[in-house]
Amino acid sequence: MVHLTPLALVAMSLLTLVTAAPTAKATTDSEPVFSFAKWVDDLTANPDTALGPEEAWQAYLNTVNSTSTFSAVPVAEKRWDAAVICNDIAPGPAYAPDAVWCINYLAAKGSAACITNTVSAFCFHGNAQITGVSGSGFQQSTCQRVAQTADLIMGTCTRSNNYVEGSRTNVNAGVQMYVHIRAPGGL
Structure with a gap:
């Protein structure tokens, strides 16, 4: 007759649990990783087929809320940009x-000029404004470059409560303009 010690019984039961534990599966049919940068590029290249603002926001939420360990954003598609400054100053986040x-509105303007002479608001909508400061x-x-800059701010500074505030130098080399996303009020 075999006598098992209580410790041996516990070890065997744990081994059974570990081998029966479900494992994460890699799927190829999962939703693609959303990037504001790719979205703005698509708005310019394919305006008729690009996601609308509501669809883009939902795609962003789907990416952020994904529970799959295999949906991590590759380094080349990182959402964080070191040149972006996330802040929380008056009048507050957008x-x-x-x-x-x-961003959709500015990207749709394409090569139209977004001009600032000290401070200019490029877009007001609901509880958001995008401004340029020089x-x-x-x-x-x-305006497309302003939209591309704003999408970097979105990708870096969007909070879990669906608010965003931040600034970054314009992605257009040689332009001395900061792009800000914040709540409307006070220029």
Whole structure:
């Protein structure tokens, strides 16, 4: 007759549990990773087939809320940008879906000029505004570049409560303009 000690019984039962534990499965049919940067590029290249602002926001939420360990954003598609400054200053953060609407609006303007002479608001929508700030007077960029800069802010500074606030230098080389996303009020 075999006598098992209580410790041996516990070890055997744990072994059974470990081998029966479900494992994460890699799927190839999962939703693609959403990126605001890719979305803005698609708005410019394929405006008729690009996601609308509401669809883009939902795609962002789907990516962020994904529970799959295999849906991690690859390094080349990281959402964090070191040049972005996330802040919380007056008048406060913008409602992120409204900021997405503004990004869509600015991207749709394409090569139209977004001009600032000190401070200019490029878009107001709901509880969001996108502004350009230049300490050196007159600065000009395409509105598409302003949208691309704003999408970097979105990807880095969007909070779990669906608000966003931050700034970054314009992605258009040579343009001395900061792009800000924040709540409307006070320029």
